[in-house]
Amino acid sequence: MSPVFAIALxxxxxxxxxRVLYAFFVFACSITVLGILLGSLSVGQDIRIIEDIGLAVIAIIGGIISVFAGTNLVYKELERRTIYVIFTKPVSSWQFICGKYLGLVGCIFVVVLAMGLFLLGLIWMVEPSHHVAQVPLLGASLGLVFLELLFVLALATFFSTFSNPIMSVVFTISLWFIGHLGGSLLDLSKMSTNAAVQQLLSSLYWCLPDLAQLTRIRSVLMYGREPSQEIIIYMLAYVFAYIFFLLGLASTVNERREFP
Amino acid sequence: MTGNVIEARGLSKDRVSSFLLRRSPILDGLSLSVKQGETYGLLGPNGAGKTTTVKILVGLMRPDRGEALVLGEKAGAQSALRKIGFLPENPYFYSHLTGLEFLEFIGQLFGLKKTELRDRVKQLLELVSMTVDADKPMRKYSKGMLQRLGIAQSLINDPEVVFWDEPMSGLDPIGRRDVRKILLDLKARGKTIFFNSHLLPDVSDVCDRVGVLAKGKLVAEDEIKNIVHSGGHKDLEEYFLEKVGG
Incomplete structure (x- = not known):
């Protein structure tokens, strides 16, 4: 077994x-109560409401786990001094970072999958005749939520290599939030008449992550339409490139540090 | 390799204060060497720089000046780490794992094969008398049990060189006797051993040679037989106190 897999496991x-998986029960309770309550208030749109709320709650709970577990990922090893045991073995910095990241990815996958299956079960319980053709679309939306969580986790992992958990949480949530407003920066740069401001805003846009596209694709899916393949491939390449970049930076930072 | 398995040449390390960035030396031009198959004890009062020396030799810290070589490689190089075992002072391990899972995890870091790993873990658990408690979570372990497990993990790869930082710490007399036995067994098998300890009678029993560190400098170094028999000292404690000015 390779060190990466051992650390991931x-x-x-x-x-x-x-007990991170207990988050599933929080989800199950909140979606059952919220979905059925709000669904019953709408006329003929109860499934749509359950789907929307369900996906939003999955994104929030998954996000909370990614941010809080991710920002503690490396810090906890330093704090408990378990890092002494790792880095006196033939384990390189990138193997350590990748292993930590993949282990948490596995955990988040299990949580998102469990919540997604519960959501599907709830939809069928409320509307047994719900169209089977909608299932792949719901699955694809869940996939996009998971993709975004992979990115958030990479951000949290990166910050956890050089910052304490509180600051890492602040940095991660800030960048995640900014990621959803990236498009506004580009719009603002186009609106500005000052060339320097235009340059500054568009440079910022290109440096900061742009996650708004993920939300747009999710909306398209939830309206029962399929987004274009090009845009899906672009988003996958964009998010994975960002993840590799962040994990590469995290490995470099970790490589340079000492463990007194 | 020159026959020296461990070699430190002019090692210096400063502690830098976080606010004023003031530097104070932890190690000051430390040079020492350990030959293959030798058991070397590094002694010194608290704060002398013993743990820093070991951390530099296993690659957890980098010297500000000087050079550290282990098995002819730069300290901390992957090829050297593959052949060494390290026990940190007051070991802290993963509280969510059982002792057995922890040893398996460490073996996996070395890429040991499943059957080889299973046999090695069983053998090591017996060696440190932890077979009965192997399935308990480590958060329920006493300090002595953690120390025994720490010793076991440091031997999982059957290392050529062993670095142990305070191996007797937290152990009761039976535990100390068992560790002494393990040390003597490793020595009989030709392993090179480098360890720090405050327990001078134990050092005297197992070491071939000792170095005394004070304020980051090696103030004395001699073979145990010379200290006790021809050095005019009653025991190692008298020698140590004389050298550190206690």
Missing amino acids: NTFRETVRD
């Missing part, structure tokens, strides 16, 4: 035994 075990 250890991180997965740690997160699961920290």
